[in-house]
């Protein structure tokens with residue numbers, strides 16, 4: 001399995017957002033260091049998810065970047081994505097691994113060390129850990145766990161930990177110091193006035 005990129009862009013398909021423009025801008029800067037996770041609203045149809053995912057797979061291919069699909073693993077398989085990401089309301093990690101196969105990248109959400117070790121034992125190849133900080137992007141989340149919570153998970157597992165939730169370039173250093181391998185963002189890129197420049201800032205924060 002190729003090494004995992006450190007910057008994960010999770011697509012923002014809310015009304016008024018332009019996910020493909022943001023993906024193009026981020027890819028042009030981060031190239032193979034970018035992982036694009038195609039995440040659509042629960043209300044989106046499979047056809048809508050498929051159409052977005054196949055476009056993202058094609059864009060990523062031009063840069064050797066990885067495309068993952070959130071939740072809908074049949075869409076991941078259908079578009080030839082590099083893998084998928086599952087959480088507590090999705091297929092269990094072991095079942096997701098069986099669906100995707102041994103070579104795929106499989107991310108799992110973990111908010112504490114116990115869930116994290118179980119997810120890795122079941123076949124997760126990385127963990128999405130958060131919410132690190134307050135975020136307005138997703139409702140219904142538990143309280144933020146901060147860098148200390150990320151560190152507790154990172155200390156318990158030997159797979160990459162991707163910190164998510166309210167992450168900005170300014171908060172990356174503390175997350176990295178706590179043990180995060182990389183970060184996943186929605187708003188820091190999707191809401192940026194210049195997504196290419198925001199990508200460069202996040203990458204700089206991840207590599208210093």
Ligand SMILES: Cc1ncc(COP(=O)(O)OP(=O)(O)O)c(N)n1
Pocket residue numbers: 008010037039070071085086087088089090107108109127128129162164184
């Ligand atoms: C990198 C990363 N980490 C966590 C999540 C959240 O996944 P999940 O808990 O399944 O919630 P939804 O994104 O499906 O609403 C993620 N998508 N990516």
Ligand SMILES: Cc1nc(C(=O)O)sc1CCOP(=O)(O)O
Pocket residue numbers: 010109129130131132134135136137138141164165166167184185186187188
């Ligand atoms: C999709 C998602 N999952 C989270 C979790 O903690 O599981 S936080 C989140 C949204 C992250 O968006 P932003 O970068 O704009 O805060």
Ligand SMILES: [Mg+2]
Pocket residue numbers: 070071085086087088089090
């Ligand atoms: Mg999910």
